[in-house]
Amino acid sequence: MRFGWVWCTRRAIRHRTNVIAPRRLLSTQAASQQLSKTRNIGIIAHIDAGKTTTTERMLYYSGYTRRIGDVDEGSTVTDFLPAERARGITIQSAAITFHWPPQNAQQPDQQLPSSFEVVPRSSIPHNINLIDTPGHADFTFEVLRSLRVLDGAVCILDGVAGVEAQTEKVWTQAGTYHIPRIIFVNKLDRDGAAFSRTVKEIGVRLHGWPAVCQIPWWKGGDGAFIGVGDAVYLRGLLWQGASDGSEIKCFSLEELEKSDPSFADEIRKSRVALVELLSEHDDGMVELFLEHDEDHLAIPGAQIIQSLRRVVLQRPQTVIPVFAGASFRNIGVQPLLDAVVDLLPSPLERPDSEVSVENRSGSLSQLLAPTSASAPSKVKGSKGVAPAGHGLHIAEAKNLQACALAFKVVNDAKRGVLVYVRVYSGSIDRGSVLFNTNLRTAERAPRLLRMYANDAVEVESIQTGQIGVITGLKHARTGDTLIVYRGLNVKAQPPAGLNTLQLRPIAVPPPVFFTSIEPNSLSEEKHVLESLSILLREDPSLHLSVDEESGQTHLAGMGDLHLEIARDRLLNDFKAKARIGKIEIGYRETVTTATAPFTYDLDRSIAGKPTKVSITACVSPAEETDTISAFQPTNADRPNQEESSSQEPYTTIYPPTQDNNHNTLTIQHPSLSLTSTKPSPLLPPHLPLQTLLSSIHAGASAALARGPLNHYPLSNTHITISLDATTQLYPETTPAAISMATRAAVAASLRHANERSANVLMEPVMRVTVFVNERSLGSVVQDLSSARGGQVLSLDGEASSEGAGVGGGGTDSGEDDVLRIDPALIYAPPDPFASGSGNLASSGVADSQRQIVARVPLKEMVGYLNHLRALTGGRGTFVMSVDGFEKMGAQRQKEVLEAMREFS
Numbered sequence: 032m033r034f035g036w037v038w039c040t041r042r043a044i045r046h047r048t049n050v051i052a053p054r055r056l057l058s059t060q061a062a063s064q065q066l067s068k069t070r071n072i073g074i075i076a077h078i079d080a081g082k083t084t085t086t087e088r089m090l091y092y093s094g095y096t097r098r099i100g101d102v103d104e105g106s107t108v109t110d111f112l113p114a115e116r117a118r119g120i121t122i123q124s125a126a127i128t129f130h131w132p133p134q135n136a137q138q139p140d141q142q143l144p145s146s147f148e149v150v151p152r153s154s155i156p157h158n159i160n161l162i163d164t165p166g167h168a169d170f171t172f173e174v175l176r177s178l179r180v181l182d183g184a185v186c187i188l189d190g191v192a193g194v195e196a197q198t199e200k201v202w203t204q205a206g207t208y209h210i211p212r213i214i215f216v217n218k219l220d221r222d223g224a225a226f227s228r229t230v231k232e233i234g235v236r237l238h239g240w241p242a243v244c245q246i247p248w249w250k251g252g253d254g255a256f257i258g259v260g261d262a263v264y265l266r267g268l269l270w271q272g273a274s275d276g277s278e279i280k281c282f283s284l285e286e287l288e289k290s291d292p293s294f295a296d297e298i299r300k301s302r303v304a305l306v307e308l309l310s311e312h313d314d315g316m317v318e319l320f321l322e323h324d325e326d327h328l329a330i331p332g333a334q335i336i337q338s339l340r341r342v343v344l345q346r347p348q349t350v351i352p353v354f355a356g357a358s359f360r361n362i363g364v365q366p367l368l369d370a371v372v373d374l375l376p377s378p379l380e381r382p383d384s385e386v387s388v389e390n391r392s393g394s395l396s397q398l399l400a401p402t403s404a405s406a407p408s409k410v411k412g413s414k415g416v417a418p419a420g421h422g423l424h425i426a427e428a429k430n431l432q433a434c435a436l437a438f439k440v441v442n443d444a445k446r447g448v449l450v451y452v453r454v455y456s457g458s459i460d461r462g463s464v465l466f467n468t469n470l471r472t473a474e475r476a477p478r479l480l481r482m483y484a485n486d487a488v489e490v491e492s493i494q495t496g497q498i499g500v501i502t503g504l505k506h507a508r509t510g511d512t513l514i515v516y517r518g519l520n521v522k523a524q525p526p527a528g529l530n531t532l533q534l535r536p537i538a539v540p541p542p543v544f545f546t547s548i549e550p551n552s553l554s555e556e557k558h559v560l561e562s563l564s565i566l567l568r569e570d571p572s573l574h575l576s577v578d579e580e581s582g583q584t585h586l587a588g589m590g591d592l593h594l595e596i597a598r599d600r601l602l603n604d605f606k607a608k609a610r611i612g613k614i615e616i617g618y619r620e621t622v623t624t625a626t627a628p629f630t631y632d633l634d635r636s637i638a639g640k641p642t643k644v645s646i647t648a649c650v651s652p653a654e655e656t657d658t659i660s661a662f663q664p665t666n667a668d669r670p671n672q673e674e675s676s677s678q679e680p681y682t683t684i685y686p687p688t689q690d691n692n693h694n695t696l697t698i699q700h701p702s703l704s705l706t707s708t709k710p711s712p713l714l715p716p717h718l719p720l721q722t723l724l725s726s727i728h729a730g731a732s733a734a735l736a737r738g739p740l741n742h743y744p745l746s747n748t749h750i751t752i753s754l755d756a757t758t759q760l761y762p763e764t765t766p767a768a769i770s771m772a773t774r775a776a777v778a779a780s781l782r783h784a785n786e787r788s789a790n791v792l793m794e795p796v797m798r799v800t801v802f803v804n805e806r807s808l809g810s811v812v813q814d815l816s817s818a819r820g821g822q823v824l825s826l827d828g829e830a831s832s833e834g835a836g837v838g839g840g841g842t843d844s845g846e847d848d849v850l851r852i853d854p855a856l857i858y859a860p861p862d863p864f865a866s867g868s869g870n871l872a873s874s875g876v877a878d879s880q881r882q883i884v885a886r887v888p889l890k891e892m893v894g895y896l897n898h899l900r901a902l903t904g905g906r907g908t909f910v911m912s913v914d915g916f917e918k919m920g921a922q923r924q925k926e927v928l929e930a931m932r933e934f935s
């Protein structure tokens with residue numbers, strides 16, 4: 032029997048049409064039907080596992096592309112940036128929409144049946160919004176950003192390499208967002224493919240029970256990879272005939288019994304193992320098993336799917352459905368798409384979104400819940416927000432019409448800047464005024480799009496749960512929260528409370544590499560700055576700063592590849608004409624002593640106008656600890672002085688969260704009260720107190736950008752500014768003068784501190800996780816701890832005696848309560864090409880795979896991959912992330928500074 036990937040059972044669907052529902056109910060029912068038929072999913076994996084290759088097949092089989100794009104030819108839909116095509120890697124996550132199973136334009140929208148006991152969900156076309164994420168560790172932040180808007184994920188593994196370092200990392204990250212995941216073991220056509228070893232690694236390294244839903248079908252038992260055995264529907268699927276993989280031949284167990292009895296036998300074993308595993312985690316499966324006289328094979332496939340779905344949606348997810356294929360050979364992608372629809376959740380099945388309002392967090396439904404009679408009444412001075420512990424009730428929430436997250440900004444050559452949003456509540460309509468709660472600005476959404484592969488289709492609205500694109504926005508950046516508020520116009524602001532609403536704030540790691548950018552000529556400067564500002568809107572993990580003294584612009588990022596790509600995009604995509612310096616490590620400086628107050632008097636003309644002001648500053652070390660931790664919230668540029676002002680109206684504190692470098696700023700302004708409703712007579716009329724404070728903040732930040740020791744940004748430094756309005760402000764005081772004087776006063780104080788007791792350099796220290804063979808373990812540990820000055824924290828998740836108590840062992844997530852699974856208890860079919868047969872030790876997992884976690888200075892990790900490969904015969908892999916900044920010892924600092932001089 033030959034057929035395309037359209038199940039015969041699909042035709043069996045009957046719809047009940049005799050139910051008459053009220054009109055309003057019908058519209059909400061229609062909306063919820065639509066949402067039930069939506070999947071917002073991501074594809075995650077280690078670099079090169081085959082995410083883009085698999086996505087291309089998904090687009091092709093769903094009918095959205097006419098030919099299959101090839102990563103190696105640079106013709107894929109999702110890797111559309113020239114830099115991605117040139118390098119064959121994904122840099123930006125792409126979001127595309129398609130239907131699965133394919134939708135026939137002539138057919139009316141099909142309704143989901145009321146039960147899935149007989150036919151699976153995948154018998155009805157669903158709307159899939161898919162995000163293909165980058166695998167390289169330098170773009171981890173891009174992955175994190177995407178994970179926030181996903182409801183489910185497909186993790187792709189390379190069947191030869193197994194579970195790799197970056198897989199483990201993104202898997203854990205997806206776990207922290209409670210994103211249900213399924214696994215596709217890809218590249219099973221390659222020499223050395225080891226499905227069994229990979230399945231065992233899933234159990235051991237991803238800490239979940241692999242539910243093997245498909246087993247590989249090797250021709251004649253040990254020949255070419257030709258298809259899969261389906262443990263759910265008890266059949267063999269053979270990809271044959273058409274080279275595009277659209278024709279699949281299906282064999283029943285009885286048929287297989289005649290042609291390939293051992294394969295038929297293995298499919299039965301896989302079904303028994305699957306039912307056994309599900310019975311341990313799902314009571315529904317136990318009942319089914321009993322109902323079917325304890326016959327593992329008698330349970331209908333559709334009910335196995337139902338049980339799989341229930342376990343996938345459990346929190347935490349401990350069972351991981353595993354599928355098999357080789358997307359490059361067009362094998363296995365259609366059943367994987369069915370699994371996406373059948374097993375991953377719709378937006379309706381996801382937990383409520385996290386939000387924060389005025390620094391308090393809760394859930395979106397708490398915020399939107401109608402204020403009940405028992406809800407606390409408005410507290411004076413609290414701007415309508417109930418005190419902590421009473422949820423997030425805000426009277427104005429009833430006027431909130433939509434709430435969305437801009438999770439991605441892309442500069443499209445044809446369509447301009449595209450802002451990808453996921454709507455969490457309400458609907459964004461064409462022409463809506465959106466208030467950006469990060470930037471505190473409003474702008475209109477002129478056009479809305481849905482991206483179907485290469486085509487964009489204009490739409491009137493983007494509804495709750497959907498992903499869409501807004502074009503024509505001038506300000507929105509990746510990570511911004513956008514709200515629509517009843518009565519809002521472009522000039523108005525929503526009331527306090529709502530204007531601080533943030534959806535799932537995300538931590539941005541500090542940048543550790545930087546490079547300088549200098550326009551080739553003055554006339555190029557504008558274009559260079561505009562291009563940089565688009566890059567920054569796209570990617571908030573890039574940081575831009577201007578060194579006022581040297582006039583140089585510095586671009587900082589997460590890794591050397593991250594900056595290399597930014598440089599390529601600037602020069603090649605945006606055609607900016609600029610000189611780009613070499614990529615260097617971003618060290619920090621910190622003060623070691625406190626200074627006495629120093630006053631800077633400014634009295635000169637600026638832009639032809641006389642200006643006058645005095646600013647007093649002193650600096651001190653911010654804290655006693657030697658390290659600073661790595662992560663800060665994204666809304667870092669949002670001043671927080673209102674909070675502190677409510678406690679102390681004459682002091683404004685900018686806490687460390689305002690600054691990526693853990694600097695703090697305290698402004699003492701006796702005689703100027705923040706809580707006073709009347710303007711102070713001590714302030715010049717053109718200088719409101721908030722403007723004065725912002726000018727001081729800007730001046731202090733500029734001074735902190737360049738330290739006196741070696742021109743690195745300051746870190747862990749506390750600045751105190753005191754300003755007596757009666758003696759230090761004048762009618763000629765302007766905001767620009769205040770900034771200038773503050774910068775001068777702080778810079779002088781930093782110099783004084785450095786003269787009294789020299790500043791020290793702080794260097795980025797990475798948390799490195801290395802995977803190596805048993806044989807190479809000794810040499811890699813030796814290399815990390817001796818040659819690279821690192822500190823081994825744990826081996827295989829167990830804290831080493833050396834590292835105990837320093838950074839903790841365990842996984843990257845720091846979780847100690849991860850599920851530890853004995854690989855001997857995991858079912859996997861034998862690997863024909865590996866020595867041994869499905870036993871972890873004999874298949875090489877226990878022997879070969881060891882995990883080392885260490886803290887190592889970033890400087891020592893530059894070029895580490897090549898060294899690791901040499902030490903491990905090419906098998907070792909590693910991932911790293913910033914663990915913090917650490918003060919250098921005198922000798923190390925001397926060596927680093929000398930090396931810098933040598934190369935400069």
Ligand SMILES: Nc1nc2c(ncn2[C@@H]2O[C@H](COP(=O)(O)OP(=O)(O)OP(=O)(O)O)[C@@H](O)[C@H]2O)c(=O)[nH]1
Pocket residue numbers: 076077078079080081082083084085102103119120121122164165166167217218219220221356357358359360
């Ligand atoms: N033999 C074989 N090669 C494959 C398969 N799938 C992908 N490849 C190849 O593996 C390489 C990487 O594939 P990609 O699809 O770019 O992998 P990726 O995971 O998207 O890579 P990044 O986006 O850079 O992380 C390409 O050369 C593909 O042709 C497969 O099933 N079999």
